[in-house]
Amino acid sequence: METTLKALIAPHAGERPAIGAPDRPWLTYDGLRNLTEDVHASLNAMGVGRGDRVAIVLPNGPEMAAAFVTIAQVATTAPLNPAYREEEYDFYLSDLKAKALVVMAGNEGPAVIAATKAGMAIVYLSVPDGAAAGYFTLSSSATGGGDSTLATADDVALILHTSGTTSRPKIVPLLQSNVAASAENIRDSLELTAADRCMNVMPLFHIHGLIAAVAASLAAGASIWCAPGFNALQFFAGMKEAQPTWYTAVPTMHQAILSRAERNADIIADTPLRFLRSSSASLPAQVMVQLKETFSAPVVEAYGMTEAAHQMACNPLASGRQKPGAVGIPAGPKMRIAHETENKLIDGTGEVVISGPNVTPGYEGNPEANAKNFFEADGMRWFRTGDQGAFDQDGYLHLTGRLKEIINRGGEKISPLEVDGVLLDHPDVAQVVTFAVPHPKLGEEVAAAVVLREGSTATDKDIRAFASERMADFKVPRQVIILDEIPKGATGKMQRIGLAEKLGLAERT
Template sequence: MADTISDLIFAHPGSAPAIGAPGRDWMDYDGLRRLTDSVRTALRAAGIASSDRVAIVLPNGPEMATAFVTIAQCATTAPLNPAYREDEFAFYLEDLKAKAIVVEARYDGPARAAADRFGLAVLELIADEPAGAFTLSPVGDPSPTSSETMPGPGDVALILHTSGTTSRPKIVPLLQSNVAASAKNVEASLDLTSEDRCLNVMPLFHIHGLIAAVSASLASGASISCAPGFDALKFFGWIEETDPTWYTAVPTMHQAILARAARNKETIEKARLRLLRSSSSSLPGPVMTKLSETFGAPVVEAYGMTEAAHQMCCNPIAPGKQKPGAVGLAAGPEVRIAHETENHLIEGVGEVVISGPNVTPGYEGNPDANAKNFFEADGKRWFRTGDQGAFDDEGYLTLTGRLKEIINRGGEKISPLEVDGVLSDHPAIAQCVTFALPHDKLGEEVAAAVVLADGAEATEREIRDFAAERLAAFKVPRKVLILDEIPKGATGKLQRIGLAEKLGLTA
């Protein structure tokens, strides 16, 4: 049984490919183990013990993947978005109590400036060959530590912050055992073997890429080709070059891939993709169907979040069935429905709650958030996800929306996901997001932002009429904005909360 990140990769054959990248040679599992030893030596020489926290600020790619995997076997990792400004870095570095930061050699950007504010140890990463290989070089005159203690199952492996769309971001510590359990859950859900290869296009400062792409692949002895980020123009070239059996992405990425699929039919026909995975936000049913038809492979939608070390539910692959609009069956933790305000489990529609070995022990330094989000019932500790949903008679979970995102139009409650699903069926719409628009009498009104498919035409009135034929009148968007691009978060997710303000609709 794997209880730590080291356990995940210990038993795999040394000569098998582990980490790669487009245009780079492969690092094998022996190379990954040797790299871990050299990283441990470098960290201890820089005074970093197993319980110390190391921020990682690197561009996407194989070195970011191996930095996470190797440092997490020796200390606590805290990957940060390299696009942050100096004050943002300063907030996160201070909040997570980082002792050191890893940056690229010769990097002199805002993360370095923020680290200098707090006197953090700085380790420069010098990339080498093959893909993922590097050395760590401390800046200045470090004080070595004599500690040789290695992290155990109950030690923190990874620290991430919640997105903080409506409040101060919360610190989510994930134990070695949480990460290992979630990686094994994804491996089991996708039937991953050493023959599989993942093309990773997800950012590696986010739980989705770190666990589903990197950790789950390594848990199964498979290989991961780490792209420098998502690029729809380069995606099919990467497919051709790296020959993956699967990839995982957020819905907006899948939609961008679909938009270019017609001109890449030959690549798709040659590809050996056996599944496509989608997570981090709900995939509209029509998009799932079109993806499956286009690639001739099942589209496996999964449901995850940071506090669960990613995966909670997953649509099964063959011989199971994928249900468009559903996030799948429980896939790791126990998943139930709870009353939205009272601490007990219920049947029907309510708040989705989880319990299991992949779930964080609690937010760090935030007793109020822990009291609000965790409760005891049926002899177990449950975490409130903040999502509203219900199970069907086959055990598939369907989400009806974030509780904070449910639109309250004069007392009528509207699921933005339901409206998204209808609008996604419009042949001219490539992307859409439904959101709440402030209203002086009703409190909130329904609005939608859409991006049209290449070469397609539609007016706001046509889109509203289309919705009116399929939805009750109170659910039809009163305002439809046709945009070139919908604002997204750092991981490519469409964000409903605050969208009206971002689009200048609240004045």
Template sequence: MADTIADLIAPHPDDAPALGAPGRGWMDYGALRALSGYVHTALRAAGVGPEDRVAIVLPNGPEMAAAFVTIAQAATTAPLNPAYREEEFAFYLEDLGARAIVVAADYDGPALAAAGRFGLTVLRLAADPEAPAGSFSLSPEGETTSAPEGTPGARDVALILHTSGTTSRPKIVPLLHANIAASARNVAASLDLTARDRCLNIMPLFHIHGLIAALTGSFAAGGSIACAPGFDALRFFGWLREARPSWYTAVPTMHQAILARAPRNAEAIAEAPLRFLRSSSSSLPGPVMTRLAETFGAPVVEAYGMTEAAHQMCCNPIRPGAQKPGAVGLPAGPEVRIADEIEDRLIDGTGEVVISGPNVTPGYEGNPEANAKNFFEDGGKRWFRTGDQGAFDDEGYLTLTGRLKEIINRGGEKISPLEVDGVLSDHPAVAQAVTFALPHPKLGEDVAAAIVLAEGAEATEREIRDFAAARLAEFKVPRKVLILDEIPKGATGKLQRIGLAAKLGLAEDA
């Protein structure tokens, strides 16, 4: 049983491909294991011990993937978004107590100034574009003192990420090697992954989705990962031709952007050996799932994950026709139940989704108040509150009705923004829709929606509201519909409901 990241990559043949990238040769598993040994030695020589924390600030691509996998076998990794500004880097580096930071050999950005505030060891990563994808060397800046030996085990922290902090200070989520190994096995099992499978990764590798679903999930099965330099809808179909993946995983906004360009790339789609498409990190509107499946001629598997679960909790079955549009699937690894939203007890019906299992974080770091609020005991098990509201149907599929913080309370009427999203997405002119709370002087909140129209399509606010009114109860129909060129998104491409009214200048107008 694989209990560490090293265990995940240990059993595969030396010459089996592991990491690739557009225009690059493949790194095999033998080379990846050799790189892991080199990185272990380099870190110890640079004064980084097995319990030290290493921030990684690298662009998306095979070197970022290889850096995460190899450094995690020797220390604790903390991937950070390269787009942060100096003050943001300073906050995260101080909050996680980083000992060192890894940056590209030619990097001269704000992370360096932030690292200088705390005296971090700077490790320069150099990659040869002619070498196999993912190959690199590490060089420390300045004088260093060697660190004691030691290899992290199953109960040691492999990865530290922060929650998004949409409505409060970001919380530190430590994930053990055992958490990651368990989740990687869950992903591989739920998708029937084998060594023949190849994933095209377009997800950012400072986020749990890409790190676990695409990367370590593939490693658990001995598969290969083609690492794109980020998401670019214009370049996606070229990568599809070159990498010839059997699957890719993305957030709904990425799928929608790909879908918008699909008609002019029919040949690339016809040639692609895609076995399935995977969607996670936010709810995929049912109509979008249906259009994707029809366009690519492959099942679209929606999964449900979050950082505290080392990503995956539920997943739609992989077999064709077993996916339910609008549902996030069946429990896929951890136990998944429904709890009372206030009292610490499990219930039937609709309530807060809770999970328990070996992939779940042992708890937030240095935050006893958050742990007391989000974990509870029932039936001899420790349950984590996800903050999502949902219910199971008669076949055991989980459907989410929204984040509890995002449920719109219109004068006492509770409205699921996901339900309204689904209806709006069914309009033939709508490419993207996000429903959110609009402050209201009497009702407290009302319903609003931001819309991006499909390329070449036309529709008015009145037409879209009339379309919704024919399919929804009157109190659920958006009072205001904004037609935009682009909807504001977070760093990982997820649509942000909380605070969207203010971002769009609507809070003052209510």
């Protein structure tokens, strides 16, 4: 098994396309390998080398994809959200102990201000006129000599923060071997070949886009066409230009694409996809079925998280083997169910745990979190995912929800995913997210935020009445809030934790 990013892309034919973008010529595999050599020389001349941390703040697109792949072979990459404010960059750049910041030439925004205050080297990325997609040059006033040896399997390729909804974000280091193992797992589970092309709409500061779209494609010698971000209005025009064989997205993106699919039926017919992939949040069974009918292609739901370098489980690709409502079968790492408080493996419902070469060696500088989230059993080291679930008789994993999102209503445990599934059966409901709101006597009560289908006149009482006929009374949302749009996080996922505060239903803590 290949264990570095360099080894992943080494065997592929040099003339084959690797990275593309709207109205740009393709960057070939030879071009990508040559770019890596240029980046290596440039960063070393700026005093940056193996083991140094390089924060990357670039817009979504081919340069971000190429910067990740090339810099990660030379140093440690730390992609950050370009939408952060100066105070957020102050925190993340300091927490990461980054040595340099890479930004587009001309960027003097909050990331640069924060990096300058911190005394970091600022590296500017420029794109020559007419350059192939992803090609760039680097410039900086910084000088010095970095470690000029290329990264090995045990070096950290990528550092990301967990999403800190309720506490300080934790630092997740992912080794070259973690990234390579996950890329190969995804390549194998999707049966990717050099003939495949991924249309990437995922943000490339997020593990989903970096590994599932970019690294897995490169592991197969395939190509990635990089959209400048996700825009449902431009998705089908991009599809027409890119001619992809697949794309990967979060459920909210798939739902937005479905809302515009009917008026773009000709493009769907002219651009047959081999499959669609969904990950990073549970895909409602109704949406999986609708996607399959709309695109006449298998819809592969996968289950991933940052600590596993993304993918852990995946629905099989073979026709008819996808189970709506299931996140698939183990796809690389070992997966078991553990007791939620005791360090032992069990049968039935409990906390999902994983073990394998794609799993981070541990959180950085956080022994308390490592003690809580890792344990030894059956001769293996297991990572607690924080998700509750169970395997069915066919070996498919069904998630009940995040343990910290399970609603505890006076001792009754309620799965938000179960309530979501019932409400989505209502003919007027397009999107839903069920969440907890504080209750003075019960501790927590059930609420749901809903987006209605276009033209619907359904009321909150209609939706509650529908739910009350289909589930036990204690599970029925006491409040149904009808919205034009449900607030989402930076990666497009709907976030249950904190939603009560965002909607003014609870005091902010």
